Amino acid sequence: MPDFTKSNAKLEEISSYLDAIKKPKDREMAIRATLIALEMGKEVQEKTIVVLIHGIRTFAEWQDKVKNEFSQDLNITVIAIGYDYFDLLRFWCPWYFRNAPIRRVEQQLRNITSENSHAKLVVVAHSFGTYIISKILKSSPDIRIERLLLCGSIIKTDWRWDLVPQRPKLILNDVGDRDIFPVLAKATSWGYGASGTFGFKAQEVNDRFHHCKHSDFFELDHIKNYWVPFLKEAHIAQSDYSASRIQPSKIIKIVNVVPLKSLLAGLVLLGMMTY
């Protein structure tokens, strides 16, 4: 919609633009926004940088969808950060391999903040990206994140958010209760948790439940209805599913309690001793 605060637009002109908005609720909101902007003057908005961090075994095509969604917004710049294709073996191994992507993302975030010192930094992280950002938040207090959106999170559910030195002002965890990957990550390796399946249930984090799987968050409808309000206006749109949540599936429950990694480690140890 054009900026009417800078013009002498007539009522018919404004009405014709508003009439073009098909959804009645959106039109009513646009009317309010226009009249408030006309009365109060157009607000000088701060620039927001939205940083997207992907998971493993992907080149993250979803990042382009988010970029497209904000392509017309002059106050928001979307930057996708990658760390090349990260395979399952490196993801599983608790030593050494995880450091390289963490250092890469950390360096990128530092570059972004130093080149955009007056901009607000908002981060969207998926799957292994959530693990990366949790490590960076603990180790690099110079990187200040305004808002953090997690989805498919594999951060431990008992993660001490209260000990994060520069905790984001608003943390939203999009939980998919049909998402088995966080549970598998927790069951088969060390350092991961199933917060993407069960939520953090912590005072510092807003868990928002959806009945979806690991990558269902990247549907365009989900991005438009749930992510855009959060990224643009720090608004947490309520999920319709939250009020009528059902229990996670039996498989998820079983995988969550079986100590697969300990059994695996025990077998390896036993094998070594026998040999």
Next chain:
Amino acid sequence: MATLDFGFLSHEFPNDADAIARLNSFFCHTQTDPSHKTLAFGIPRIYEITHPCSQPVLVRILTRLVDLGMLKELFRVASEEAGLVWEFSRFEEIPPTLFDTLRGEEVAVDPKQIRLFYQLNC
């Protein structure tokens, strides 16, 4: 008389929980004072009370309260020259021109003359 509680909105707008609490307390006060009950408040006053983090957030908060029937929205067109005020309950009801009885002629409505007001829906 039911207690006015906007607290449920804090879950939707956690960054603006304080702004919502200030708005709640302001309207609670007007609710208990019969002389204020029917008063409508303009955007500058609401802005001054709430200090929201941004205009779009204030728009969303007011939209929710109007949708839930807690607040009533009024569109007032003021003719500054002649001191006349026309009032409408919907934006679509505002005609392109209005008859100015003091001037005795039709005057075009300038969008900048339209002011939004909010009052308790009681």
